Amino acid sequence: MVLVIFLSGCVQRTKSGKPYGWVYDNLAVPTQHLLMWLSQQLGNNLGWAIILITFIVRLILMPLMINQSRKSTIQQEKMASIQPYMTDIQKRSKEAKTQEEQMEANQEMMALYKDNNISMTGGIGCLPLLIQMPIFAALYAAIRYSPELSSSYFFGINLGNRSFALTALTFIIYAVQGYMSLIGLEPQQKKQMQSMLIISPIMTAGITYISPAGLGLYFFVGGIFACLQTLIILFMRPRIKKQIAADLKDNPIKAPAKKPRPVVEQETVQKEKQQQEMHNKNRQRNAGKQQHHK
Template sequence: METTKKSVFTFVKKYSVILGVLCLLILTGCQSATGTVDANSEGFFTHYFVYPFSELIKSIAGIFNDNYGLSIIIITLVIRLLLMPFFLKQMKSSIQMKEKMNVMKPDMDTLKEKYDGKTDAESRTKMQQEMMQLYQKHNMNPLASLAGCLPMIIQLPILIGFYYAIRQTPEIGTHSFLWFDLGQSDIPLTIIAVIIYFAQFKVSQMNMDPKMKQQMAIMGIISPVMIGIFSLTAPAALPLYWTVGGLFLLVQTFISRKIYTNEK
């Protein structure tokens, strides 16, 4: 039971960013945004998340001569910058937890060996008690890993709100940016988005145990594939948004891992 809990917590804390991407894609892919959004749109989420983002997109685009592509990039970067402190706190906590687990490992192995093969209720109870004592000895809370869910929970309504604002702001689809029309799907941009999210996954594996890398290898395929599928059927404004956000996450993850893994 304890082993199962540990595996779940480890999975969550190491992959909360990727899980957030998957949740975002699943939620946005399961529904189709139709129509437009305005001040009279009904629904709490639409009124307080989608509509303000739609107005913000149009306002910033207006500043730059109706450049909606640039507007999407600016807002995406601002959102990611605002969420960065949560991400960095999660990253630091994750690395500190890993270091504590490495220190605890010899004692944990000894404890498991002591109760190996003992399946009666009394032995399991004693093992759990001794394990809790071990956690207290090393000043570690096994439930602390759940804090890794916080950044994902915070960012989802923001990112989903921005997603629907892009979908329900018709002005975007009538403009172009760089080589593509924002209202039409674009294969080169889709390929770039897929590559960036695959690279982001690889960077997230830096300094990870080989066994964990092998167990989570499927995640390196699922996220880019889903990005690609949705991008091929969506207006280019959306893969632009995903590309910029993914590139920011790539750089952020790389830098933070370099900083915190070298920090003593």
């Protein structure tokens, strides 16, 4: 949503309403010419032209995105193997009474990740998204600021206006993709990722709703490719699990070493405990004397 707002501000208009600016001149105008040329080859249908561009872009990015998803899946499987240690550390972190104990638990968690070669981000990369940003910007500005494109229709949908139908379809396709991504995960991992199952489709549908339908068509077709990509990873997951299991036999999980409290700190805690017990006994004695005098 921030990106859409930013792109809206990048393209400025003259008093007569003519758009201008770096994004419009260098991204939108070439994209407009490309879309118009493709539409002429496809029976003057700009909807099919947008779908074709989406197909080409996602097909080019498919190997990169599958490789990224594979890395993310490997990290997920490694996370499942250290889950018992994580649960223990998280429990001690919640029960920590001092800042030192909290920091100690955090350090153990970081050491657990580092010693077992697990990424803190879960292997998620942003390169495929960054590559799509210029395409996103070009399509957004081309469709929004082109009279020819904004007045075009695709199966009764005005590509220049928002579309409730495409918003609903985009939400459904990304919800299906999110559900597919949970198949084969451990119950604990499913619980951790359930929030994303809801947030991701809502965010994508929200961007589709406030954008021209031509851009929504790009998102919807991209969602179909995302489902295909997730399906490929589902077929790869059993082999990945076998690979991780074999690696764990050769390199067992390295549990974080718990740092014992210093002797001085233990003696201090013991003295404070004894002083507190003496204080409580004195209070009980004083209370008994007062009742006796009464």
